[in-house]
Amino acid sequence: MRNVLKKNLARAVLGLSISLPFMQGAAALQPLQAIGKGEGVLNVVAWEGYAQDDWVKPFEAATGCQVNAKYAGSSDEMVALMRSGGGSQYDVVSASGDATLRLIYGHNVQPINMALIPAWKNFIPQLKSPAFNTVHGVHYGVSYEWGPNTLLYSTKTFPSAPTSWSVIYNPQYKGAITVPDNPIQIADAALYLSKTQPTLGITDPYELNQTQMNAVVTLLKSQAKLIKKYWALASDEIQLFTSGDAVVGAAWPYQTNTLQAAKVAVADTIPAEGATGWADTWMIAAKAKHVNCAYEWINWVTTPKVQAQQAIYFGETPANTLACREMDAQQPGACAQYHANAPASYFDRIKFWKTPLTTCDNGKNDCLDYSAWQREWQNVKG
Amino acid sequence: MQRFLSAFGWRHEGAANAALLGLPGIWFACLYLAAIGALLVTAFWTVDSLSGNLIPGFSFTNFQQLLSAPVYTKIGLRTIGIAASVTLTDVVLAWPMAYAMVRLAGPKLRAALMAAVLVPLWSSYLARVYAWRLILAHDGVLNWALTEIGLPGLHIGYSNWAMWIVFSYLWLPFMILPVAASVERIPPSLLEASADLGAHGLVTFRRVILPMALPGMVAGAIFTFSLTLGDYVTPMLVGGEGSDFIGNVVYANVGVTNNIPFAAAYAVLPLGVMAMFLLLARKLGAFDAL
Amino acid sequence: MHSRSLIWAAVAATLAFLFIPVAIIIVYAFSAAPIPSWPITGFAVHWFADTWNDEEVRAALLLSVEVAGVATILAIVLGTLAAMAVARMKSASREVVSFIAVLPIALPGILTGMALAAYFAFWGVNLSYWTIVAGHATFCVVIVYNNVIARLRRMPRSLTEASADLGADAFLTFRRVQMPLMASAIGAGALLAFALSFDEVIVTTFTAGAQNTLPLWIFGAIRLGQKLPEVNVVVFAIIVFTAIPVLLSQKLIGESGRVAR
Numbered sequence: 001m002r003n004v005l006k007k008n009l010a011r012a013v014l015g016l017s018i019s020l021p022f023m024q025g026a027a028a029l030q031p032l033q034a035i036g037k038g039e040g041v042l043n044v045v046a047w048e049g050y051a052q053d054d055w056v057k058p059f060e061a062a063t064g065c066q067v068n069a070k071y072a073g074s075s076d077e078m079v080a081l082m083r084s085g086g087g088s089q090y091d092v093v094s095a096s097g098d099a100t101l102r103l104i105y106g107h108n109v110q111p112i113n114m115a116l117i118p119a120w121k122n123f124i125p126q127l128k129s130p131a132f133n134t135v136h137g138v139h140y141g142v143s144y145e146w147g148p149n150t151l152l153y154s155t156k157t158f159p160s161a162p163t164s165w166s167v168i169y170n171p172q173y174k175g176a177i178t179v180p181d182n183p184i185q186i187a188d189a190a191l192y193l194s195k196t197q198p199t200l201g202i203t204d205p206y207e208l209n210q211t212q213m214n215a216v217v218t219l220l221k222s223q224a225k226l227i228k229k230y231w232a233l234a235s236d237e238i239q240l241f242t243s244g245d246a247v248v249g250a251a252w253p254y255q256t257n258t259l260q261a262a263k264v265a266v267a268d269t270i271p272a273e274g275a276t277g278w279a280d281t282w283m284i285a286a287k288a289k290h291v292n293c294a295y296e297w298i299n300w301v302t303t304p305k306v307q308a309q310q311a312i313y314f315g316e317t318p319a320n321t322l323a324c325r326e327m328d329a330q331q332p333g334a335c336a337q338y339h340a341n342a343p344a345s346y347f348d349r350i351k352f353w354k355t356p357l358t359t360c361d362n363g364k365n366d367c368l369d370y371s372a373w374q375r376e377w378q379n380v381k382g
Numbered sequence: 383m384q385r386f387l388s389a390f391g392w393r394h395e396g397a398a399n400a401a402l403l404g405l406p407g408i409w410f411a412c413l414y415l416a417a418i419g420a421l422l423v424t425a426f427w428t429v430d431s432l433s434g435n436l437i438p439g440f441s442f443t444n445f446q447q448l449l450s451a452p453v454y455t456k457i458g459l460r461t462i463g464i465a466a467s468v469t470l471t472d473v474v475l476a477w478p479m480a481y482a483m484v485r486l487a488g489p490k491l492r493a494a495l496m497a498a499v500l501v502p503l504w505s506s507y508l509a510r511v512y513a514w515r516l517i518l519a520h521d522g523v524l525n526w527a528l529t530e531i532g533l534p535g536l537h538i539g540y541s542n543w544a545m546w547i548v549f550s551y552l553w554l555p556f557m558i559l560p561v562a563a564s565v566e567r568i569p570p571s572l573l574e575a576s577a578d579l580g581a582h583g584l585v586t587f588r589r590v591i592l593p594m595a596l597p598g599m600v601a602g603a604i605f606t607f608s609l610t611l612g613d614y615v616t617p618m619l620v621g622g623e624g625s626d627f628i629g630n631v632v633y634a635n636v637g638v639t640n641n642i643p644f645a646a647a648y649a650v651l652p653l654g655v656m657a658m659f660l661l662l663a664r665k666l667g668a669f670d671a672l
Numbered sequence: 673m674h675s676r677s678l679i680w681a682a683v684a685a686t687l688a689f690l691f692i693p694v695a696i697i698i699v700y701a702f703s704a705a706p707i708p709s710w711p712i713t714g715f716a717v718h719w720f721a722d723t724w725n726d727e728e729v730r731a732a733l734l735l736s737v738e739v740a741g742v743a744t745i746l747a748i749v750l751g752t753l754a755a756m757a758v759a760r761m762k763s764a765s766r767e768v769v770s771f772i773a774v775l776p777i778a779l780p781g782i783l784t785g786m787a788l789a790a791y792f793a794f795w796g797v798n799l800s801y802w803t804i805v806a807g808h809a810t811f812c813v814v815i816v817y818n819n820v821i822a823r824l825r826r827m828p829r830s831l832t833e834a835s836a837d838l839g840a841d842a843f844l845t846f847r848r849v850q851m852p853l854m855a856s857a858i859g860a861g862a863l864l865a866f867a868l869s870f871d872e873v874i875v876t877t878f879t880a881g882a883q884n885t886l887p888l889w890i891f892g893a894i895r896l897g898q899k900l901p902e903v904n905v906v907v908f909a910i911i912v913f914t915a916i917p918v919l920l921s922q923k924l925i926g927e928s929g930r931v932a933r
Contacts, residue, residue, distance in 0.1 A: 243519035388841030402757035417791035478682030513693035612780020
């Protein structure tokens, strides 16, 4: 817990050091004071599975805000969409922790008045004002749900669950492995190396200096020869497993749920080396045209019922503590299955996505920033 | 008024041409050429990585990055190579259909064949690529058919082979049409003369038809080459490991990392290649055959 | 003749090649499973009703038809004007115009899309229905232009001179002599331009705002993975509805094209 605090402090210091021009920009944006009449339309950028009819249709009926959803496959895409066309094309975005800071520092999102979000007081403490969506005490988003990046495997090839991430680097499965096409995937390899090659000194998989990055890239390049396809969209991976092109890979619980619902023989697990994960935040565009509907939407999806529906559908964990009971009501045992009542220690074990910056925790400034990660990822893919 | 303008235009041909070209000229200059020009200018700009703001100026950073990392050259060569092989494949595949449509078929059959070539163009490009994904998959239609007749399955789904097949498939109508049009323009008297001189079918084809249809083939090649060169959707859907095209890198830097200057710099490559291709095509008379 | 039957065999093979994926699309429109796999486990027709009831599909289809229609009309106007001008010009300037006209299609779509998106953003123009139309019209011009100029090349200048001799001014000549002769070429170009605009996805991705044309909707549905049968149904419907008009237009264009010679 103390380490997390220290980390947050370090990031706050970083934030301060690059934020002077930012502060000037931020002063111009004022959060909404009261929710007014709905504008009738809401343009949403979301992960696949985040705008399901199950809770969108009741929302549209209750508020009159018609939802137009645009699905993105990666945080990078979400950032680009939110910045496109002058920044007013979309109203809300479900950004993960590795995109939120970029949106905040790019002045693409507006501060949120948490007094207008009644569910907020019931959030788990770590997600009330996390460093990835709260800067200088100003909230730029409302935490939504979080989940791990899992190891998905075909139960025909692996009768029992693999215990180590080494299977996705194993030449034995050449041509049948799939991992996400996302530069942040470098962190997964870094996490694996932090346990298998401790001499590299990797403590935080998102803070890598050039030497550490070189070792990670070597591992990833050898993996590239074994990859069938880098999945850009969750549906890509679902197709790969359905048609037998892949037997093991990195995934989200959403893919496991969807494949199992389609009676494909798969299962997922978190191996011994641990996992990276993502915590999503709903943010409102700085130039959003439909701010009232945006607030209505956020309030709708943070209610225990919708939090539970979303958690069960995607296989993730709600931020709202009151959702646990709803989850068990909708699907018995779901609350425990998706760790909705897990202790803080479980939450702290997951290495959540965050934007790599040049400052490292050890006080030095020689870590690589995100654009370096993007270049290295293109290098790996070839 | 009308007669005055008409007479004026008749006497001053230049003015008349300018009046006709005026509207399209303004459209292209102000909307298209200006946009492309502006994009090329941004190739010399840079971007702030955290906020994504463009930093104007004049710097070769993007070009240096492109030339220093070998992966970009590799991707460029891969894109050009596959575009060229798709073009050659389509030229070969287009001939039977084009020749039959123009020389062998009666008017009713010809209209039917023409319609048959056009109908796939009306079924969504995306849906057809996705259909190929299903065909070439590990447990897909192709492998099912192969195993039914006792042959081993192919593992070409999600690979450069898959992309070659899919691209050749997609642009085939764009090659058939100009080739057919150029075969149509060959006067039958020439073919009769060739027969009179004793040349049998294949020789006539090689010595008379093929050279005269060259403009049509080059016109078709413009489509197949450029459409493959700039595509990123097919590599995304049926490409595998090591299948990224120039378009994918550009898309990743525009639609995803928002590093437009870098994307613009990389886009100079296909721009340059196409400009050279078009100049060559002009020499071979393709612009008369489009 | 031996070689003739070989050629016809090749034609049959080419047709099979062209239509196998189309057949797959149609077959999967009747598949029960939301995620496609082979062989097909169950058949269902409920996807047809689901797709018809899906407002997003209807809105996207309508938008695509509107955009393609307006873009085609713009392309007809711009392309015909340019072709008429170029038909009278010397070959050097003729080639410059042809070169510029073919650029939007010859250059990679992502380049055109990127350039237009950045350009619109620069001028503060919001991405909307009109930006989509502007992009589509630009690359459709060359299709009409090429068809018209090919026709004008076969039209002897003596026709316009005869019309002038008979006392008609340029505008009357255009209406009564040139237009009827160009009509089928414009029609052929318009058909192809409409098809191109209707199916375009790359440039549209960059020039569309929050709207969805049909290809954009299909792209989104493919990403979502669970709406694939709806995609197959929509494409099946389009094939059915366009096959007859395409066939009819080919017969008409073929005949009138011959008349002009």
